[in-house]
Amino acid sequence: MSEFNLPDATRRGFLGLAAGGAALAAGASALSARAVRTRARIVILGAGAGGAAIANRLSERLEGAEITLVDGRAQHWYQPGFTLIAAGLRSANYAVSGTGDWLPRGARWVQEYAAEIDPEAQAVTTTGGTRLEYDYLIVSTGLVLDWEAVEGFDLSMVGPQNGISAHYASPELAETSWRAMDKFLDEGGVGMFGRPATEMKCAGAPVKICLLAEDMATTRGTRGKCEFFYNAQAPNLFGVPVIHHRVRQIMDERNITYRYSHVLKGIDLGAKTATYTTPDGEVTDRWDFINIVPPQRAPQVVRDSGLSWADRWTDQGWIEVDMGTLRHARYPNVFGIGDINGVPKGKTAASVKFHIPVVEDQIVSEIAGSEGQRRYNGYTSCPLITRVGRAMLVEFDYQDNLTPSFPGVIAPLEELWISWLMKEVALKATYNAMLRGRA
8 A cells, every 4th residue: 555545644643653663752852962970880781772772861961971881792682573573574684783883982881791789889790700880770681581491392492393483582583483383374283372471571472473373374375274372371361451352352353262371381392282380270282383482580690689579570580670760679779671670561662762761860860969750650562463564553551551652543452554564664763763862
């Protein structure tokens, strides 16, 4: 469809997406032209989306600050693109760039990982033995994928030879996962999808890959040979009730079987079976294709640091930050950005976009002698792909309220081409602008 044939409202929506990047750009704060002079030492753990973005913004706002990023990764991964890669819509290199490409000049990048965090002494020790003392610590390490928690599985099994997908693992394994799904869609059989019981990044991604697979089978004419099962970890398909009901409706319309409170325990590759824990005991099912999404947790160095919640998410280790300020509850010079935060919502790239100005405001205001005013309201966005060329742009907050960025243009619970364009075209450009501190 040509842009020039679109209805006026849709055309305006598309132009808004192209110019502003839709949901990620909404609420962005412009960088202040006036810098605050300081000698503050700021250590940022992790140079991914949150770490790179906050480093760029603080470099602009704080004149004379000593900003150090600690991260041993040479590659930056655009993780919102992994589902597109795993569905054969992009190649692995779509999601790969260099970590150093996004970091500000003047900031120090220690290309090692954190080995110890001592919030009492206000110091971090790296795997290479470097000790970094700080006045402010920003934890933006992301999370770790606990593949070992899935009994009988390891990443060497991923691929068409075994019918196994693990699209969260890496860009390369997302591409290998596509080859496994492609074979399944041609040959047919039983396809298993689902998510873990832990908190996780982009909780909509397992739903997306299931819906994309079903749509592709329909398009190929092989849908009659394929069975699709979605195993939800809870008594719902999505944690926000109105979105759960819409996803359930879509799965009903497309004859996708969904099962509640089914958590993957392990697989038997030889028998091609998967065992799930349920409230009524274990259930074992046969599969021809399975998409594995593992439990997700804080990195061990964070869990050992004393920064985690003592009475919540104790098996996962998310850090104990205030829901609004993202400031640590017990160590006021420590902040969290991104997946590592122990808050009820907010493990998406769009959430990172809304974490950054809050942490920036809290730190800069304190250094300037005032109190930060910005608060994070739990904003989370998920371009929930339902078909090739269609998606729902669902956005919500801590209270499960829908918070649409384009009311009257993008209906959040409708499967729209414009929402697909947001995921396909606008999101990555806005993500890259966010890394630079410009969105």
